[in-house]
Amino acid sequence: MRIVILGGGFGGVNTALKLGKKLKDSNHEIILVAEKPHFLFRPSLPWVIFDERKLDDATLPLDKILQKVGVQFIQKTVIQVLPKNNRVVLQDDTILEYDYLVIATGGLPDFEKTPGLKENTYSCYFEDDTKKTKEQIENIKSGDQILIGASDGNPCTCLSYELLFEMDAYLQKQKINASITYFTYESDLFDYVGNKVSSTLEKLLNEKKIPFYKNVTVEKVEPNLLHLTNGMTFPFTFSLITPAFKGADYIFASPDLEHENGIIPVHNTLQTKQWENIYSVGDTIQNPAVIHKSGWAAEVEAHIAAENIHLSLQGKTPEKKYVETALGMMELGTEGGMAFVKYPNKRNEAPMIEMATQGVLPHLMKVAFEKYYLWKLR
Numbered sequence: 001m002r003i004v005i006l007g008g009g010f011g012g013v014n015t016a017l018k019l020g021k022k023l024k025d026s027n028h029e030i031i032l033v034a035e036k037p038h039f040l041f042r043p044s045l046p047w048v049i050f051d052e053r054k055l056d057d058a059t060l061p062l063d064k065i066l067q068k069v070g071v072q073f074i075q076k077t078v079i080q081v082l083p084k085n086n087r088v089v090l091q092d093d094t095i096l097e098y099d100y101l102v103i104a105t106g107g108l109p110d111f112e113k114t115p116g117l118k119e120n121t122y123s124c125y126f127e128d129d130t131k132k133t134k135e136q137i138e139n140i141k142s143g144d145q146i147l148i149g150a151s152d153g154n155p156c157t158c159l160s161y162e163l164l165f166e167m168d169a170y171l172q173k174q175k176i177n178a179s180i181t182y183f184t185y186e187s188d189l190f191d192y193v194g195n196k197v198s199s200t201l202e203k204l205l206n207e208k209k210i211p212f213y214k215n216v217t218v219e220k221v222e223p224n225l226l227h228l229t230n231g232m233t234f235p236f237t238f239s240l241i242t243p244a245f246k247g248a249d250y251i252f253a254s255p256d257l258e259h260e261n262g263i264i265p266v267h268n269t270l271q272t273k274q275w276e277n278i279y280s281v282g283d284t285i286q287n288p289a290v291i292h293k294s295g296w297a298a299e300v301e302a303h304i305a306a307e308n309i310h311l312s313l314q315g316k317t318p319e320k321k322y323v324e325t326a327l328g329m330m331e332l333g334t335e336g337g338m339a340f341v342k343y344p345n346k347r348n349e350a351p352m353i354e355m356a357t358q359g360v361l362p363h364l365m366k367v368a369f370e371k372y373y374l375w376k377l378r
């Protein structure tokens with residue numbers, strides 16, 4: 001059998017590693033296709049834009065990672081999936097046949113959803129935009145007005161808080177007297193993890209005298225002026241606004257692949273709702289149990305998809321299921337960091353256990369996690 005994995009991020013790489021180990025001495029073939037030659041460890045990117053890491057330190061060559069577990073790597077762009085024929089079309093019209101397919105091509109920032117956002121904000125999702133953002137941050141000077149926020153539908157708001165607190169720390173370190181304003185579409189600050197986190201973040205922002213606006217929606221962004229749908233406007237000289245996500249272009253070019261704005265509906269087994277031999281993991285999926293998208297969630301999903309494919313290869317039912325969980329660490333600039341956990345409570349009526357802690361320790365944990373993760377993949 002041939003298993004083809006599309007994408008070399010957290011989802012694709014972890015599916016490949018898990019399946020590669022399980023199928024090491026079998027005749028099954030595993031191929032991973034990605035358009036870039038390396039894995040990008042995105043959690044390091046906020047450090048890169050504030051000059052605390054080099055971009056090269058956040059990337060690892062995919063061929064070396066995959067070689068160790070006998071997974072073949074093809075560096076090409078996917079242009080179409082033909083599920084009725086079990087085929088993937090790559091650039092140059094190369095055809096790749098599969099028995100099982102794993103779609104892990106992530107989410108692209110959907111800047112076009114909000115008029116003017118693409119032209120008037122900076123970001124750090126890929127190498128190119130990260131470099132441009134770093135250069136622009138180096139130009140920030142006293143008197144500038146900085147706007148940071150999460151626009152509606154962004155599925156990883158944790159990032160916007162990291163950018164906010166890291167920007168505050170950077171300005172203090174560089175002795176730049178610039179103002180910061182924060183906004184989010186969330187009803188409460190990072191309310192996904194619960195009240196304790198929201199109130200801790202509010203307290204920190206109040207102490208720092210950083211104005212913040214909750215439950216607001218961006219209408220449009222003009223050069224140096226943001227408009228909210230409630231009529232408020234914010235002038236700015238530099239902005240970092242995280243957008244909603246959409247799926248990769250080839251998903252839109254695949255008429256037999258059900259999707260919503262390129263995001264693919266999946267069962268809790270990570271099989272797509274439409275095709276039982278096609279799985280999808282990571283930022284590109286839509287499932288009620290995956291509210292907050294993250295590298296951590298992508299890795300958990302990847303392991304479940306790999307287990308289920310392995311079960312199917314043995315003629316068994318793919319029965320492993322994803323349940324809503326979250327584990328994360330976010331940087332809080334001069335305040336250290338915050339670690340949070342959210343997982344189902346099996347012992348009493350409360351549906352979820354939510355825990356969070358803040359200070360120097362979570363910051364050190366995040367640094368240790370970065371070192372460990374990159375060492376593990378090397």
Ligand SMILES: Cc1cc2nc3c(=O)[nH]c(=O)nc-3n(C[C@H](O)[C@H](O)[C@H](O)COP(=O)(O)OP(=O)(O)OC[C@H]3O[C@@H](n4cnc5c(N)ncnc54)[C@H](O)[C@@H]3O)c2cc1C
Nearest residue numbers: 007008009010011035042043078105106282283294295296
């Ligand atoms: C700045 C930043 C900081 C973050 N910090 C954290 C954090 O601290 N902790 C955490 O858990 N999460 C964090 N996240 C979120 C995390 O990075 C994402 O959730 C994660 O990368 C999603 O993994 P993925 O495999 O779905 O997609 P991606 O990592 O986006 O990987 C997609 C892969 O698909 C490939 N691809 C895309 N289109 C095609 C195509 N047409 N053909 C071939 N290949 C294609 C890409 O080249 C890439 O290899 C952060 C995100 C950002 C942007």
